[in-house]
Amino acid sequence: MDQEINIEEVGKTECEVQNIRELNRKIVKKKNLILCVNIRSLNANFEKLETFVESQSTMAPLLRKLVASQARRLTEISDLRSCLLAKPPASLNKNILQARVDALKEDWDEARRTHSEIVARDDAEADAYVTEDNFGDLQGAYEEALDEFLTLLSQFEVADQSTLPGGLLNNTASDAGFTKLPKINLPSFSGNYEDWASFRDNFRNMVHDLPRISDATQLQYLKMCLTGSAAELVKEIPTTNANYTSTWKALELRYHNPRLIITRYLTVFMALPHLKKESGDELRFFIDEATRIVRALENLAMPIEQWDVWFVFLLSERLDPESRSRWESLLSEKERKKIESGAGVGQKVTESSYTPATFHEFIEFLETRAQTLGVLAHRRGENDRLLRLNRFILVRCSTRTLRSILSVLVHTR
DSSP, X not given: OOOOOOOOOTTOOXXXXXXXXXXXXXXXXXXXXXXXXXXXXXXXXXXXXXXXXXXXXXXXXXXXXXXXXXXXXXXXXXXXXXXXXXXXXXGOOHHHHHHHHHHHHHHHHHHHHHHHHHHTSGGGTTSXXXXXXXXHHHHXXXXXXXXXXXXXXXXXXXXXXXXXXXXXXXXXXXXXXXXXXXXXXXXXXXXXXGGHHHHHHHHIIXXXXXXXXXXXHHHHHHHHHBOHHHHHHHTTSOOOGGGHHHHHHHHHHHHOOHHHHHHHHHHHHHTOOOOXXXXXXXXXXXXXXXXXXXXXXXXXXXXXXGOHHHHHHHHHTTSOHHXXXXXXXXXXXXXXXXXXXXXXXXXXXXXXXXXXXXXXXXXXXXXXXXXXXXXXXXXXXXHHHHHHXXXXXXXXXXXXXXXXXXXXXXXXX
């Protein structure tokens, strides 16, 4: 900033003194001008600050009112849930439950509208309602209450069809003189592709195809059946009538993948272990796995009746040496008898007359072999037990005999 020039006027000419005074006057004038500008700027800022304070004083009470209404709705939802669950089950009916569901949804609609109004405000960003995600707590309480209400309501809806939740047989079976079977639990699905077809068919029979059950109830049942990655896929979907069909289609698009499922079954088949020794338990596991995979491929409409040669070859290569030898002996005996029977009636034996062993024949051989190994293992176990018992008896008898000898020697002395 310019400073006034303070120079002694003594010894200066009159012209120099005049110039110095003129320059000082200009500096003072400039200072006054700058001071006026700063004062005007401060006044403008003060006016803006007063306007902001006035707006905040009018906006803050409205925001607090909206936030308070959300807290009140959270309490209402919690009270609605606790009051209904505290009622005796015998006092509930479909109309009461439906009224509670409607009231709950009405509270939730109001809460969503209020939330939209809150987040649209400029003064809401720093409020605890936004920073602490109070709306998330409200949504969690709503979904928990809705799930419980719909679960109770679904029991009455299914009961209208004389079929209780979990797949109990209807009353017509009892009326016809049949014994009422015990409860069958709903199927579960964890996201394993190989299990999708079985889960899909069971869920359709027990829930999906039942008439007069609302889509929201069916969606609730569907969520109850899902675990793991399958549950993660649908956990954020609200339980409403509009979402059931799209959720079911999303699951089918994700897990109905025949090509992938067939590839996985074949991969597991090729990874079956090679049996190193004779063992009934290991052979039974081998049989169960092979049978399970072949049946699954058959359910997927694969032409397994044309794959017998490959199945038998790949599986026989994995047998222990003794079992493999017995299988080859069985095949050789079978072929020899066929040739002999054909030569006896004057038939010509050609390559086309050869009939390879089927998968079912191979499995029958393995079942017989597993039973034999199981019996032999049991006998070996019994023999080992008797041998250990005999050794124990011999040791005890030897000890007693030694004590008798020592006693006789002591008395002889």
